[in-house]
Amino acid sequence: MSSSSEIRPPADPGTDTSWLRAVAGDAALFDRSSSAERVADVLRRRITEGALPPGTQLSEELLKEALQVSRNTLREAFRLLTHEGLLVHKMHRGVFVPDLTEEDLVDLYRLRRVLECDVVRSLDELPTEWLQPLRDDVAASEAAALAGDWVAVGTANMRFHRHLVGLADSTRLDEITGRLLAELRLLFHVIATPQALHEPYIARNRELLELLEAGAYTQAADQLHQYMLDSEAGLLAAFRARA
Amino acid sequence: MSSSSEIRPPADPGTDTSWLRAVAGDAALFDRSSSAERVADVLRRRITEGALPPGTQLSEELLKEALQVSRNTLREAFRLLTHEGLLVHKMHRGVFVPDLTEEDLVDLYRLRRVLECDVVRSLDELPTEWLQPLRDDVAASEAAALAGDWVAVGTANMRFHRHLVGLADSTRLDEITGRLLAELRLLFHVIATPQALHEPYIARNRELLELLEAGAYTQAADQLHQYMLDSEAGLLAAFRARA
DNA sequence: AGGGTAGATATTGTTCAACAATCCTGCAAG
DNA sequence: CTTGCAGGATTGTTGAACAATATCTACCCT
8 A cells, every 4th residue: 555655746645635626526416405406406407308398387286296395495496497597487476487589599699609709719728638528528419410319419519518618717607608508498499400400510519629629719719709690590590480 | 637638749548558667667666576585685785785794694593583574485585695696505504695705806807897898899879868877877976976975986886887788688688797796796895995996987987988978889898898907906906905 | 249347266475383404512532 | 633422503394374366257237
């Protein structure tokens, strides 16, 4: 045992605390947190999966039995999701899955464009290992495309953008992005043609990644800007042609 | 009575519903909505006033008696404020007034800079009456400065920026800005010298307003960018020199 | 028949009381 | 100085009850 400890260059055995961060990360897998948040997780997955069509009401009575929690806890979960934009609350009427409009779509994309492009433009001297999540996401979307699973392509695409924003290392930006993408996903589910919607951006994600690998951040930001405009236009067209 | 109705150019008496909007606006003063939100309003004011120092715990037992509401309602108000960034929730320990760090400060300003500058840069053909709230805010800050009320100057300043963002006509942007400014206000209260902090920006707000009046949006955006950098630097210096 | 109104019904808003789970404190033991 | 263990305090969660409001239904009137 003593031989292995002597191999490591820095930090004698007693003062090395680097492993603590890893443990702290794993702690989240234990208890996550409260019941309300666990309930919110379940509902969030259902909603973002598109299992609940826009306009659906979430009855307190039914859900409390289905999820085996108290009404108060359920209402707390509702409140959480309402603030994420995944539910809308109408006074004395209940909570509903929102059906977003064209205005919402352009609103969402306006913010995405500004925030994501600024993140990329502000990058500087990025450590190459920070790009690993992006590489994985691109690979995942390409694999899903080969398998013909366009929903998985969309998921990987969203993770790509989430990780992209994560490069800015801003907790608030991460939070905002999470909400924007969650709302965006609500819009995807009213679209009939997921392939036409996601396919063009598999290659563009890879292009973007390669620009980032090369450190061409300004160029990457410009590419992303056009990317966003095209994506918005495509989604808007598909939205107008929905059933 | 009939004479006054005949004076008005459009809308005969039976179909004129314009007064409804005014009534709807006043209704908010009545019942706003739920008890939880009313409780949240009270606490929000207290916190943004700086009455509660960072790190203060808000005890459920004490507050439920002080505010005469049930624990559930109070907890719902806590949840609201937590999502606004005005409280932090620690599992099984309660809610606390957050004490923000330098990292939070630069994080907040990074977002403000990006969002507000983009709002101004994206303006186009702005109707002149939309600027009225900004004119009022500038006037209010100047009047408060003459009266030596630097807290009021800060308040007017914040309203100026809120109204500035409002020009973009984006509900999500308004929401995000509200949260950012609320958090920023938490930072102000740990600063000892409000005058030095707010005074320089009275004139710069007026400059900015005049550029907007003139339709020089690009120039206004550039001015605002430097404004934000200076403001961040000043606040950061004051924060490091705090008691 | 159409429109409006009043009551019935169902759902949400709010409160209360109780118990379970967890954290903090202080103290004793190694 | 650290570890382990009561005790006390606070939060987390539940269930039931009542109040307030929206929706629905049946009825009446013109």
